[in-house]
Amino acid sequence: MDLPGPSLAPGALRYGAPPLLVGFLLTPFSGPIGLGLVALGIGTILFHRDPERQPPESGFVAPADGSVSVIRDEGDRVRVGVFMNVTDVHVNRAPAAGTVESVTHRPGANRPAFSKDSDRNERVDIDCGAYEVSLIAGWFARRIHPYVEAGEELDRGERIGHISFGSRADVLLPERVEHGDLRVREGEAVRAGETVVAVDSAE
Structure with missing residues (x-):
């Protein structure tokens, strides 16, 4: 049975949340490093995106x-x-x-x-x-x-x-x-x- 069709694959937040959180905490003290970690977290989450698809009827x-x-x-x-x-x-x-x-x-x-x-x-x-x-x-x-x-x-x-x-x-x-x-x-x-x-x- 197919999964319900979430917008993210399982595990996306597990991989993406840590750099996001650390990045937000570091940004006020070390802007470039913090922003780099935020970008890494966002990129990781987007990497696990799971859009809907419409399969053809044959092939x-x-x-x-x-x-x-x-x-x-x-x-x-x-x-x-x-x-x-x-x-x-x-x-x-x-x-x-x-x-x-x-x-x-x-x-x-x-x-x-x-x-x-x-x-x-x-x-x-x-x-x-x-x-x-x-x-x-x-x-x-x-x-x-x-x-x-x-x-x-x-x-x-x-x-x-x-x-x-x-x-x-x-x-x-x-x-x-x-x-x-x-x-x-x-x-x-x-x-x-x-x-x-x-x-x-x-x-």
Whole structure:
């Protein structure tokens, strides 16, 4: 079941409130430092913004806001990865309807999410049977927050988690989806839950 749609992802105030409070207290005594901390707190809260989205009626949608950084074959399947820049929304969404079969945390490195080495980074894999979403940490991102558990039913575009301060989200598409079904290319900007990355011949 989807979260109620708050304007901020869970944990936003936990990360943003401390620098805000300290900044307000320091500003009268040390203006530049205090104002810097206030700006950091506001930026942290805005980083966790969670706007509403309107999913299309068909197709596999992007799991994250950002730019397509990976399109490659993995066996008989196609992986599409989206790199989230610091200014992007970092709430992740289900590419299609499905049932969560497992949610698996895999420890690993913290390489830059746009590099090839990021495939060995810490991640959370959300297996929905026909497709799989991977939430991948980057060099700075160390906190992956999945919202779903095994057995949950998902709708297209439903919130499934967020990554605090990072960094990449992939969808491993079903075997039936081929390169000719893709609707994005590397470098293209996408919006989580709205941009169709591939059409689905089964629909």
